[in-house]
Amino acid sequence: MTSPVIGVLALQGDVREHLVALAAADAVARPVRRPEELAEVDGLVIPGGESTTISKLAVLFGLMEPLRARVRDGMPVYGTCAGMIMLADKILDPRSGQETVGGIDMIVRRNAFGRQNESFEAAVDVKEIPGDPVEGVFIRAPWVESVGARAEVLAEHDGHIVAVRQGNALATSFHPELTGDHRVHGLFVEMVRAYRTSESL
Ligand SMILES: NC(=O)CC[C@H](N)C(=O)O
Numbered sequence: 001m002t003s004p005v006i007g008v009l010a011l012q013g014d015v016r017e018h019l020v021a022l023a024a025a026d027a028v029a030r031p032v033r034r035p036e037e038l039a040e041v042d043g044l045v046i047p048g049g050e051s052t053t054i055s056k057l058a059v060l061f062g063l064m065e066p067l068r069a070r071v072r073d074g075m076p077v078y079g080t081c082a083g084m085i086m087l088a089d090k091i092l093d094p095r096s097g098q099e100t101v102g103g104i105d106m107i108v109r110r111n112a113f114g115r116q117n118e119s120f121e122a123a124v125d126v127k128e129i130p131g132d133p134v135e136g137v138f139i140r141a142p143w144v145e146s147v148g149a150r151a152e153v154l155a156e157h158d159g160h161i162v163a164v165r166q167g168n169a170l171a172t173s174f175h176p177e178l179t180g181d182h183r184v185h186g187l188f189v190e191m192v193r194a195y196r197t198s199e200s201l
Helices: 015-024 035-039 051-060 064-072 082-087 183-200
Strands: 005-009 028-032 043-046 077-080 088-092 104-109 119-124 134-139 143-147 152-157 160-166 169-172
Touching: 005 015, 005 183, 015 028, 015 183, 028 035, 035 064, 043 082, 043 183, 051 064, 051 082, 077 082, 077 183, 082 088, 082 104, 082 169, 104 160, 104 169, 119 152, 134 152, 143 152, 169 183
Parallel strands: 005 028, 005 043, 043 077, 077 169, 088 104
Antiparallel strands: 104 143, 119 134, 143 160, 152 160, 160 169
């Protein structure tokens, strides 16, 4: 079977690192900036960066509604850090004008780890990733305050939820694209493959 085509939302943030990690995990990866490009991908990564900026640019580029529609339709989507914030149905302390795509029944607190510690690394056990813990790189990272019944917690750090999955939507507070360990991207590529197979039946 041919490799799935996975987009990386390329409005702001660490786009290139995700393109490299997805390619290493056997996907065809390409940047997505326009609605027509979004329509052509089998799955999408929303990278880390600054969620307020990504949100405003998504509205400006006419991508917010198409993003919501595709996520509602079940397109697999993976958000890291600012991308996790974009996938939250609700955020605490949003900046004015900040919107989210939503898709995961969770409440996310922006910069939650950041106030105590701008940036750090920690080993994180992630459900669905067998073997060694994942090296979690946290950069002004959010955490998940609470999840609703439909969302499954995949990982915690220091008593705080840092990875969540709800159906085809996956989110991590940390940045696996920066470590050279492509297992989380591998999990996402498998989600996209399964979706593609179910769509073509
Ligand atoms: N590394 C990151 O993506 C940081 C997220 C950033 N603190 C935000 O609120 O968007």
